[in-house]
Amino acid sequence: MPNLLIVSNCPSDNTRVLQEAVVRGATQEQFEDLNIVNLEPLDADPDNVLWADGFILGTTENFGYMSGLIKDFLERIYYPCLEHTEALPFALYVKGGLDGQGAKTSVERVVTGLRWKHIREPLVMKGDFCDGFVSDCEELGLTMAAGLDAGIF
Numbered sequence: 288m289p290n291l292l293i294v295s296n297c298p299s300d301n302t303r304v305l306q307e308a309v310v311r312g313a314t315q316e317q318f319e320d321l322n323i324v325n326l327e328p329l330d331a332d333p334d335n336v337l338w339a340d341g342f343i344l345g346t347t348e349n350f351g352y353m354s355g356l357i358k359d360f361l362e363r364i365y366y367p368c369l370e371h372t373e374a375l376p377f378a379l380y381v382k383g384g385l386d387g388q389g390a391k392t393s394v395e396r397v398v399t400g401l402r403w404k405h406i407r408e409p410l411v412m413k414g415d416f417c418d419g420f421v422s423d424c425e426e427l428g429l430t431m432a433a434g435l436d437a438g439i440f
């Protein structure tokens with residue numbers, strides 16, 4: 288039974304809606320064998336990462352970088368997990384105000400070090416909040432869950 292870990296910071300109603308959409312996408316009925324743990328960054332630790340067979344990270348862009356909470360999470364798990372999670376599938380979504388590229392690049396740099404494998408281009412959402420963000424997040428969760436469930440990643 289594959290295990291999926293979702294970690295995202297949610298400082299606002301909009302970001303909470305996006306996190307819920309990712310979880311909704313991943314918890315479709317047909318993936319009943321998939322175990323999903325959805326954690327706030329401060330509650331996630333190396334044991335959660337070592338348990339997982341795939342990861343979804345969500346971050347806001349703050350000051351042109353990933354959020355402080357996601358950075359703290361990655362700092363705490365990096366060395367304990369470095370040699371143990373290589374090539375595991377990974378997906379990223381970024382919620383920015385007007386940009387988001389800095390957050391995307393900063394997470395990608397760390398994940399390259401961990402040698403996690405992107406399953407798709409990161410989802411970067413910026414500008415006015417819209418329904419498309421929600422459906423894109425659902426699709427991201429669905430894509431990861433389907434791949435893990437089918438064992439194709």
Ligand SMILES: Cc1cc2nc3c(=O)[nH]c(=O)nc-3n(C[C@H](O)[C@H](O)[C@H](O)COP(=O)(O)O)c2cc1C
Pocket residue numbers: 299300301302347348349350351352382383384385386387413416
């Ligand atoms: C301290 C701070 C710094 C921010 N820096 C950036 C930034 O560099 N680039 C950007 O696109 N948005 C930036 N934002 C906007 C957040 O990314 C945005 O508020 C977040 O995605 C939540 O979205 P929402 O306001 O639609 O709920 C910043 C927000 C805060 C609070």
